[in-house]
Amino acid sequence: MTLFLQQLVNGVALGSVYALVALGLTLVYGVLKVPNFAHGALYMLAAYVVYVMLEDVGAPYALAILASVLTIAVVGALMELVVFRHLHGKTPVHMMIAALGVLFFMEGTADVVWGPDFRPVPTPLDGVVTAFGINITEQRVLVILAAVASMVGLYLLLKRTLMGMSIEALAQDREGALLVGIDTRRVAVLTFAISGVLAAIAGSLIAPLVLVFPLMGAVVILKAFVIVILGGMGSVPGAIVGGYLLALAETMAGTYVAFAFSELIAFALLVMVLVFRPTGLFRKGV
Amino acid sequence: MGAARVKRLAALGAPLLAAILFPLVVDNPYLVSVAVTAYVTAIAVYGLDVLLGYTGQLSLAHAGFFGVGGYVVGILTSDYGFSFWTALPVALAVTSLLGHLIGLAALRTRHDYFAIFTLAVGVMIVIVIERWEGLTGGTDGLIGIPPPASIGPLSFTSLNAQYYLVLAFLVFTIYVVWALMHSLVGRTFLAVRNSEELARAVGIDTGRTHQLSFVISAALAALGGALYATFLGSIGPDVGDVPMTFNMLVYLMIGGVASLPGPLVGTLLIMGLMQALTAFQEYTMMILGPILVLVIIFFPHGIAGQGKVLFERLTGGRKGA
Numbered sequence: 001m002t003l004f005l006q007q008l009v010n011g012v013a014l015g016s017v018y019a020l021v022a023l024g025l026t027l028v029y030g031v032l033k034v035p036n037f038a039h040g041a042l043y044m045l046a047a048y049v050v051y052v053m054l055e056d057v058g059a060p061y062a063l064a065i066l067a068s069v070l071t072i073a074v075v076g077a078l079m080e081l082v083v084f085r086h087l088h089g090k091t092p093v094h095m096m097i098a099a100l101g102v103l104f105f106m107e108g109t110a111d112v113v114w115g116p117d118f119r120p121v122p123t124p125l126d127g128v129v130t131a132f133g134i135n136i137t138e139q140r141v142l143v144i145l146a147a148v149a150s151m152v153g154l155y156l157l158l159k160r161t162l163m164g165m166s167i168e169a170l171a172q173d174r175e176g177a178l179l180v181g182i183d184t185r186r187v188a189v190l191t192f193a194i195s196g197v198l199a200a201i202a203g204s205l206i207a208p209l210v211l212v213f214p215l216m217g218a219v220v221i222l223k224a225f226v227i228v229i230l231g232g233m234g235s236v237p238g239a240i241v242g243g244y245l246l247a248l249a250e251t252m253a254g255t256y257v258a259f260a261f262s263e264l265i266a267f268a269l270l271v272m273v274l275v276f277r278p279t280g281l282f283r284k285g286v
Numbered sequence: 287m288g289a290a291r292v293k294r295l296a297a298l299g300a301p302l303l304a305a306i307l308f309p310l311v312v313d314n315p316y317l318v319s320v321a322v323t324a325y326v327t328a329i330a331v332y333g334l335d336v337l338l339g340y341t342g343q344l345s346l347a348h349a350g351f352f353g354v355g356g357y358v359v360g361i362l363t364s365d366y367g368f369s370f371w372t373a374l375p376v377a378l379a380v381t382s383l384l385g386h387l388i389g390l391a392a393l394r395t396r397h398d399y400f401a402i403f404t405l406a407v408g409v410m411i412v413i414v415i416e417r418w419e420g421l422t423g424g425t426d427g428l429i430g431i432p433p434p435a436s437i438g439p440l441s442f443t444s445l446n447a448q449y450y451l452v453l454a455f456l457v458f459t460i461y462v463v464w465a466l467m468h469s470l471v472g473r474t475f476l477a478v479r480n481s482e483e484l485a486r487a488v489g490i491d492t493g494r495t496h497q498l499s500f501v502i503s504a505a506l507a508a509l510g511g512a513l514y515a516t517f518l519g520s521i522g523p524d525v526g527d528v529p530m531t532f533n534m535l536v537y538l539m540i541g542g543v544a545s546l547p548g549p550l551v552g553t554l555l556i557m558g559l560m561q562a563l564t565a566f567q568e569y570t571m572m573i574l575g576p577i578l579v580l581v582i583i584f585f586p587h588g589i590a591g592q593g594k595v596l597f598e599r600l601t602g603g604r605k606g607a
Binding site for chain 2: 035087091094095098103105107111218226263264275
């Protein structure tokens with residue numbers, strides 16, 4: 001039972017990161033119809049910003065997270081301004097290939113700047129919380145709490161602010177939004193920036209728990225796509241539920257079946273969902 | 287025979303003559319082996335073009351099929367005593383069957399979903415290759431794969447002989463793709479790409495068309511992989527991995543999608559440039575990424591697409607096409 005509880009908490013922590021990455025991906029897809037492969041690179045870059053701030057600058061963790069969120073929001077906005085703005089109206093396959101180009105560029109840049117090695121990130125929170133006979137590192141507690149706070153924040157932003165409502169309007173009908181006077185170009189940039197913030201929070205939270213390397217985003221983006229397809233492309237609740245489901249399935253399979261099996265789960269799930277329910281488990285609706 | 291036709295024949299004959307003279311003129315074993323690698327890759331890129339260019343679907347498992355073709359030939363020839371000439375049809379059959387089975391599931395989806403689905407398939411193929419150590423040698427791969435056995439007086443032990451054999455396979459591949467595109471089947475491919483609804487409305491079985499295109503594409507990838515394994519003498523999981531698919535996609539997009547010379551032009555140009563600029567190897571991805579984006583935005587038909595416009599202007603346009 002202790003093992004189960006322990007793995008449950010670990011699964012929830014991992015699921016928090018998956019859900020944050022998937023949220024950014026599903027937001028950009030739902031609003032702008034861009035299947036953004038380069039989203040994983042934003043997550044990778046965020047982890048490197050935290051690494052540089054902690055290791056090279058010696059800044060406190062909170063400042064490192066802030067720097068990472070601001071940097072990646074700008075990078076996300078630039079992605080829209082420089083690349084995807086010019087692809088409006090092209091086929092999804094064209095957008096996907098362009099996104100792959102952006103991914104190459106960012107991974108290649110990280111490889112040139114930091115080299116291909118796996119780098120450990122200093123652990124700012126090394127305490128352990130003991131509850132119900134299980135040990136949880138403070139970092140994991142932070143991951144779970146910060147992720148939930150971000151999701152609540154995203155919900156309030158989308159439902160309660162004018163900016164959020166204009167994003168929803170764009171998701172529902174781009175021409176209609178333009179007709180009622182919404183600056184669709186500005187909203188597109190904002191959507192990419194918010195998606196960057198979500199990737200940055202995920203990358204900053206996970207960095208002290210894993211090793212940082214240029215291809216770390218490639219594995220996560222594939223899982224994020226699985227989650228988003230599982231939850232329905234463009235669905236916000238779908239991304240959250242899908243993220244926790246996939247992480248729990250992986251953690252439990254890794255504990256009770258075999259570790260090698262856990263990395264195949266995402267793909268097995270994807271195959272099953274697409275074969276039996278190609279539109280995803282949830283209906284679309286940002 | 288009109289003047290335009292003579293010019294078109296010259297446009298076909300000149301590159302072929304250049305390819306035949308290449309090993310004799312450069313007389314450099316390293317460059318010849320680079321050309322061999324580029325040709326086998328180009329064969330697989332033609333397979334990618336059959337799917338992406340002619341039916342409009344992007345498969346990110348393409349290098350996976352390249353790897354399966356290579357591994358089947360490698361395992362059969364080095365462990366089971368098959369000759370290359372008997373192993374090759376087995377490799378093509380196995381990969382086509384695998385492609386057919388994957389297609390049955392994957393082609394329930396289209397466009398971006400299809401690309402993501404096949405990406406997952408590509409990752410799974412590599413996991414299987416890496417984990418099935420008894421058969422595939424795991425992450426070390428297979429070494430000591432023999433070159434093709436002689437056919438009568440034709441022996442393929444010298445590098446130049448291997449070069450000409452690969453060149454023959456490349457010409458055969460280009461001919462197959464050309465013949466396909468000028469057949470009724472090829473025209474149904476284009477109809478399905480341009481509008482699946484319209485194609486269905488005029489009575490085309492669009493499901494079967496996608497399926498056929500996917501299987502042909504997988505088989506051409508396997509042909510490239512099989513030749514790769516036998517001529518390089520070794521194969522590792524890297525050649526079947528997703529980054530290899532990305533490379534092939536870059537060659538195709540830069541060369542020109544849905545055009546006959548496109549896959550060859552793109553593969554030779556980019557692989558050649560990467561060889562010439564080994565000092566910049568570190569920056570390959572940093573350079574290729576933005577180029578890919580620029581091609582998509584400004585030249586969606588690639589070099590061949592731009593070249594075709596120029597060529598048709600020079601030869602006075604295509605008549606009765």
